[in-house]
Amino acid sequence: FLHLPRAGGTFVYEVVEKFFPSAREIGYHLPREALPKEYSHLPILGTVRNPWEFYVSWYHHHHTSTRYSPAKNALICCVSDDRKLDFVQTIRNALNLGVNDEKLDSLIQALPDNFDYQKKHIPNLTKDVMRKIRGTGIGLYTFRFKQMFGHADDVFFCRVESLRSDLMAFFERIGVVSDNLRGYVLGLDKKNISEHLHYSTYYTTDLAGLVLIRDRQLVERFGFTFEGETAEKSRAATA
Numbered sequence: 001f002l003h004l005p006r007a008g009g010t011f012v013y014e015v016v017e018k019f020f021p022s023a024r025e026i027g028y029h030l031p032r033e034a035l036p037k038e039y040s041h042l043p044i045l046g047t048v049r050n051p052w053e054f055y056v057s058w059y060h061h062h063h064t065s066t067r068y069s070p071a072k073n074a075l076i077c078c079v080s081d082d083r084k085l086d087f088v089q090t091i092r093n094a095l096n097l098g099v100n101d102e103k104l105d106s107l108i109q110a111l112p113d114n115f116d117y118q119k120k121h122i123p124n125l126t127k128d129v130m131r132k133i134r135g136t137g138i139g140l141y142t143f144r145f146k147q148m149f150g151h152a153d154d155v156f157f158c159r160v161e162s163l164r165s166d167l168m169a170f171f172e173r174i175g176v177v178s179d180n181l182r183g184y185v186l187g188l189d190k191k192n193i194s195e196h197l198h199y200s201t202y203y204t205t206d207l208a209g210l211v212l213i214r215d216r217q218l219v220e221r222f223g224f225t226f227e228g229e230t231a232e233k234s235r236a237a238t239a
Helices: 009-019 051-064 074-079 087-095 101-110 127-131 140-149 160-173 179-187 205-214 216-222 229-238
Strands: 044-048 155-159
Touching: 009 044, 009 160, 009 179, 044 140, 044 160, 051 087, 051 140, 051 205, 074 087, 074 101, 087 205, 101 127, 140 216, 155 160, 160 179, 205 216
Parallel strands: 044 155
Antiparallel strands: none
């Protein structure tokens, strides 16, 4: 399981930890390229989230969490001007890191040269990692997705909006389903969530359009759309 931040990973992690006692953690938010070769034959599980929703969750998580001090989180401090900027300004900066050399240089200077994947609650970014976004024109979320999963053609992805059923589909595929596992997954409360309004209420028209431009690769790959609160309520009522 590759744990992409702010994409339902805490839920999956808890399920794996509870029902698979032989599982071992070899790194926190460890990217695919860092996986030991002895595990290369195993199926890979990942999670993915609507980019518009991701940025809202990411912003609120880092603005309300007490686990992330400014000294430990150069990324959020850089794009939010030490948490002084509002959502629209902060996310615009995050979306434009690949084309804003001045902002990117400031971030790279603040990042460490190396990272210990055994440590938690600090962003697993280094100077060399972030240099790769320069000139790409992709958003922060697409960049992190690529960093975590690589080409990702053989990864089984659970979408946040259908996380429980997708996770059960993965367990069925690898032949490990039990009644206890099914009951737990379908009944477990959401984990590590950020309290906020429907994601659409945070966006201006221009910012929503910028997400579509910068994260178009993921939008098109997974068929994500920008849904208003009314549409979301209607879909939930008929689900």
